[in-house]
Amino acid sequence: MPARPSEDELIARYFAPLAGPAGLGLNDDVALLAPPAGRELVLTTDALVAGVHFFADDPAGAVARKALRVNLSDLAAKGAEPIGFLIALALPSDWTAAWLEAFAAGLGGDAALYRCPLIGGDTVRTPGPLTIAVTALGAVEKGRMAARSGVRAGDRLYVSGAIGDAAIGLRLRLGLGPELAQEHRRYLLDRYLLPQPRLALAPAMAAYAHGGMDVSDGFVGDLTKMLRVSGVSARVELTRLPLSPAARAAIAADPALFDIAATGGDDYELLAAVAPEQSAAFEAAAAAAGVAVTLVGEAFAGALPPRFIGRDGREAAFRHGSFSHF
Amino acid sequence: MPARPSEDELIARYFAPLAGPAGLGLNDDVALLAPPAGRELVLTTDALVAGVHFFADDPAGAVARKALRVNLSDLAAKGAEPIGFLIALALPSDWTAAWLEAFAAGLGGDAALYRCPLIGGDTVRTPGPLTIAVTALGAVEKGRMAARSGVRAGDRLYVSGAIGDAAIGLRLRLGLGPELAQEHRRYLLDRYLLPQPRLALAPAMAAYAHGGMDVSDGFVGDLTKMLRVSGVSARVELTRLPLSPAARAAIAADPALFDIAATGGDDYELLAAVAPEQSAAFEAAAAAAGVAVTLVGEAFAGALPPRFIGRDGREAAFRHGSFSHF
Helix, strand or coil: CCCCCCHHHHHHHHHHHHECHHHHHHCCCCEEECCCCCEEEEEEEEEEEECCCECCCCCHHHHHHHHHHHHHHHHHHCCCEEEEEEEEEEEECCCCHHHHHHHHHHHHHHHHHCCCCEEEEEEEEECCCCEEEEEEEEEEECCCCCECCCCCCCCEEEEECCCCHHHHHHHHHCCCCCCCCHHHHHHHHHHHHCCCCCHHHHHHHHHHEEEEEEECCCHHHHHHHHHHHHCEEEEEEHHHCCCCHHHHHHHHHCCCHHHHHHHCCCCCEEEEEECHHHHHHHHHHHHHHCCCEEEEEEEEECCCCCEEECCCCCECCCCCCCCCCC | CCCCCCHHHHHHHHHHHHECHHHHHHCCCCEEECCCCCEEEEEEEEEEEECCCECCCCCHHHHHHHHHHHHHHHHHHCCCEEEEEEEEEEECCCCCHHHHHHHHHHHHHHHHHCCCCEEEEEEEECCCCCEEEEEEEEEEECCCCCECCCCCCCCEEEEECCCCHHHHHHHHHCCCCCCCCHHHHHHHHHHHHCCCCCHHHHHHHHHHEEEEEEECCCHHHHHHHHHHHHCEEEEEEHHHCCCCHHHHHHHHHCCCHHHHHHHCCCCCEEEEEECHHHHHHHHHHHHHHCCCEEEEEEEEECCCCCEEECCCCCECCCCCCCCCCC
């Protein structure tokens, strides 16, 4: 059995090749970068724990990608362009070179794909589960960040992509879902395994959205949270909730999955609140960016929680408005 | 037994009161800040795991302070002034309100003391040990960062404060140390528990140090690393190694502790490489800042590892040049 590498050897072998110029070759304890001229900085951090946020036997590359992507999703929701990221990795002692190679390959692939280079990190050992904390740094045009608190009465409420795929995919992963065509099953499992951060929508968010937030803990709960922080209410039509063909097939097989779709987590789609006079421009910008956006409701003045109107025309009540990992 | 709070309640209760303006009240997923004009950004991340980097029964406030301070130490070594920090906290399920209150109080105390506000974070649950990843952001005058790779032949090598206290303190904590006067014992234990980031020295580092690094994994190992990355060699007089009265007393009782002091970790003192013609100004600036700095050696051209000259005038050999947590 080969000797375990030191932390420095491990960084030099697996992570230094991924580093952008600001990472100083990962030879220093810090990243150094010139701030983007005339823009504001957006920073976010999200931690993932094996057995809590992903399965310990998920492919290493997918785990790495997910750890980065959940942070990129936050940047996208704010209308920010990625600058780079730092990663703090707590590794259990049973890691293998093959696992770490695949992890680094996944991380490097996404760093290149999303133009968000690795600029720093820390690697420590843990007697517990693999734990990954990524901090991502982005830039947005001054005064243009789509804040969670930025929704105004009268705003149109949009959601990107499709909702519920990951929550249904998680049930399939746990062996709880209905029988589905192989193609639908694969799609839903993949949507749980690998979020798609909507960075292509970021410029449209910065240009047109007053309010923005990514859906990580469930559509109903996260939208409720955004409206509460913004101090407004809303009416949301659940019949408009965008569902993928696979999610539709799953819900057709088990109608109870609709609530799972509306309230489950891990969507990593974006919520956008846009003034009515800008909604056409927002929709056009989203179409040009290749990201579907769906109008699901409208904000209005008031302190009450949003009303979610179901398919029967009545207000829906959810047992769990939101999924929380904590 | 009261119900467990949600993640949002937990953040609102314990962490939102610590947030600086860039933290947006911790109501958003991100921090937003204007980059410092005409300066460069310095970012660093360090993770601590219970049972690896601190004792699970260390006081909660001290754990929080240590998690922030090890990052502030990196900023200080680079000559950077703190801007703010993000914290990713993986909490085991047995946390108590009293523990978290003390943790937040320690964190907030240091955030105020070092003018480094909390600007963001993430709180997740873990089935493993408490794990804390802090990412700190600082600013340094353009082109003035004291890089680990910046040591030049001819530079004088300085170290701040006193070396070895924490390594000896750790041995006392483990019940391995010699009998000492209560006052010395307390001092050494405290130096292990609570690093003192040398932020007061940061302006002098930026103004006068070509090269800089904090000593976290041991004086001998970290200095060797800085010189290797800089591509220079050095001669270091171990008789000049600054030792506290408590460390001197411990070494007098057990001479083998000298090697522990020179190679042990957790000092969080600074290494500075300063050109000879600037060394008087550096020493004066350090004195004005109230931080002791000691000249320990001189860098010269060459690829060989530095020579550490012992008290007998011969080159010292260390069994372990460096302490690595990994």
